[in-house]
Amino acid sequence: MxxxxxxxxxxxxxxxxxxxxxxxxxxxxxxxxxxxxxxxxxxxxxxxxxxxxxxxxxxxxxxxxxxxxxxxxxxxxxxxxxxxxxxxxxxxNLGLTTVVALTLALGIGACTAIFSVVNAVLLRPLPYEHSERLVQLWEDPSGNGRDKNSVSAAQFADWREQTRTTEGISIIRRTSMNLTGVGRPERLNVHRVSASYLQILGIRPSLGRGFLPDEDRPGRKNVAVLTHRLWQRQFGAEPELVGREIRLAGESYTVIGILPSTPELPLECDAIVPFVFGTE
Incomplete structure (x- = not known):
C-alpha cells in the first residue's frame, strides 16, 4: 500500500x-x-x-x-x-497560552509578510508580455556587484547603438513636473523614457497611442501619455482628453494616450514623456 x-x-x-x-x-x-x-x-x-x-x-x-x-x-x-x-x-496556564498565541501570531504574520515580498519580487512573473526576457541594466564602477548607478544619456546611447543581444532598450529618468491649468496645480511624478518603452513592455494604451519611433528626437512636439489613475483623478476619465494639450512644467504637452489600469508600469508615476536625446 x-x-x-x-x-x-x-x-x-x-x-x-x-x-x-x-x-x-x-x-x-x-x-x-x-x-x-x-x-x-x-x-x-x-x-x-x-x-x-x-x-x-x-x-x-x-x-x-x-x-x-x-x-x-x-x-x-x-x-x-x-x-x-x-x-x-x-x-x-493562561500565561503560557498568551505567550503561545502571541508567538504564533508573530510567526505567521512575519512568514506571510516575507512570502508576500518574495512572491512579488522573485516568484510571481512580471505582468508584461514575454516578461522572462526583460532585464534591468545599470553601471557598477566598483565591479563588486554592490553599486547600481544610473547610466548617463551618452552611455545609454552607446549601449543602444552597440548592443546585439537585445531586441530593444529603453532609458527611464525620474523627474517631477507641475501640472497647471486644470483646477489646483499638482506636482506629478513623471518619467522621461525612450520612444520604445511601452513597446518593450508590451503595454498598449487603452485610449490613443504610444510614442512614435522618432518622438524622442530633438525638434519634435512635446507629447505625453497619462496613467489611468491620473486620467481619472484629474480629468474625470474624459475620453476627449486625448489630442488636447495640458501644461507640464510651464510647457504645452499634447496628450496622445491613456495607459490601461493594468498592468501598471514597473516604476510608479503619473505620466510618461519622451526622453529627448541631445537636449538632456
Whole structure:
C-alpha cells in the first residue's frame, strides 16, 4: 500500500470511525467463534475450546488496536486525544497560552509578510508580455556587484547603438513636473523614457497611442501619455482628453494616450514623456 492509499484509508477512518470499530469487533468475534467451534468438533469440551481459542488468538486488545490502526480509526482518536490534552494544558496556564498565541501570531504574520515580498519580487512573473526576457541594466564602477548607478544619456546611447543581444532598450529618468491649468496645480511624478518603452513592455494604451519611433528626437512636439489613475483623478476619465494639450512644467504637452489600469508600469508615476536625446 503506497502513501496515497494509506492517507485515503486514514481519512476515511475519521468519518467512519464508529462503523469501522463495530465491523472489526464483529470480525474478530466471528473468527473466535469459528475457532471455538473447530475445537469442539475436535473433541474438546466447551470450556477447553474457548480457552484454547483465546490462547491461539493471543491478546485480543492488541489485535483490535492493530486492526484499528490499519484501517485508520486509531489515527483520528490519537489526534483528538492530543488536541484535548493540549487544550487542557493551555487552560491550566493562561500565561503560557498568551505567550503561545502571541508567538504564533508573530510567526505567521512575519512568514506571510516575507512570502508576500518574495512572491512579488522573485516568484510571481512580471505582468508584461514575454516578461522572462526583460532585464534591468545599470553601471557598477566598483565591479563588486554592490553599486547600481544610473547610466548617463551618452552611455545609454552607446549601449543602444552597440548592443546585439537585445531586441530593444529603453532609458527611464525620474523627474517631477507641475501640472497647471486644470483646477489646483499638482506636482506629478513623471518619467522621461525612450520612444520604445511601452513597446518593450508590451503595454498598449487603452485610449490613443504610444510614442512614435522618432518622438524622442530633438525638434519634435512635446507629447505625453497619462496613467489611468491620473486620467481619472484629474480629468474625470474624459475620453476627449486625448489630442488636447495640458501644461507640464510651464510647457504645452499634447496628450496622445491613456495607459490601461493594468498592468501598471514597473516604476510608479503619473505620466510618461519622451526622453529627448541631445537636449538632456
Amino acid at each position: 503506497n502513501w496515497l492509499q494509506k492517507a485515503c484509508v486514514r481519512v476515511r477512518g475519521l468519518w467512519r470511525r464508529a462503523t469501522m470499530k463495530r465491523e472489526i469487533d464483529e470480525e474478530l468475534e466471528f473468527h473466535l467463534e469459528q475457532c471455538v467451534a473447530d475445537n469442539i468438533a475436535a473433541g474438546m469440551s466447551p470450556e477447553e475450546a474457548v480457552r484454547e481459542a483465546r490462547r491461539r488468538f493471543g491478546n485480543l486488545l492488541r489485535i483490535r488496536e492493530e486492526c484499528h490502526d490499519m484501517r485508520g480509526t486509531s489515527f483520528g482518536e490519537t489526534w483528538l486525544q492530543d488536541i484535548r490534552f493540549g487544550l487542557r494544558m493551555l487552560r491550566k
